[in-house]
Amino acid sequence: MRGVFYVLSAFAVMGLAIWAYGQNDRTQRAKNETRELRREIRSLTEAINVQRAEWAYLNRPERLLALAEMNASRLGLLSLEGRQFGHISEIPYPISLTRRGDD
Template sequence: MRSLLYVLTAFAVMGLAFWAYHENYRTQAELSEARKLQSEIADLRERLGVLKAEWAYLNRPDRLRELADINFARLGLLPMEPRQFGDAREVPYPGLALLPVSDAVDTIAITGDNQ
């Protein structure tokens, strides 16, 4: 009976050793994958920073103004005028539809309620 207990204990120890060995390699593989992903994230963040800088460089107002001037005839762009913008009294506010437009704007200005 004792020898059977020794044999079962030996098999249990070997099984646990195999399991620990397998888990160790699996853990190492997952850590390696995590390092690769962190490296990829760092590279992508760096690339995103470069792209943001390039976008800011390309959208400089003086450059855009120059491009608009160069392509004025082809694009048919016109300078902006104040009359092209709307007035706050022209914006419809829900819940104030029964009031005249000027009263609605005055009510919003007084109460701050523009829901």
């Protein structure tokens, strides 16, 4: 009877060892995948920051003004002046948004 118990115990230990090895292997693969994803995220974040810097550089007001002046005749652009804009009192607001203090 003891012999059967020892054999079953040995099989149980081997089975648990195989299970533990599988869990360890899966954990290591998950850690490696996480490491790769973090590396990719860092790379993409850096690329986004570079693109934001380039966008800010290309959209400098003095550069855009020079481009607008250089291409104004070809594109039919007009210069912006204060008189081209209306006054805030000229904006027609819907009735539902006006103040209702007289109700």
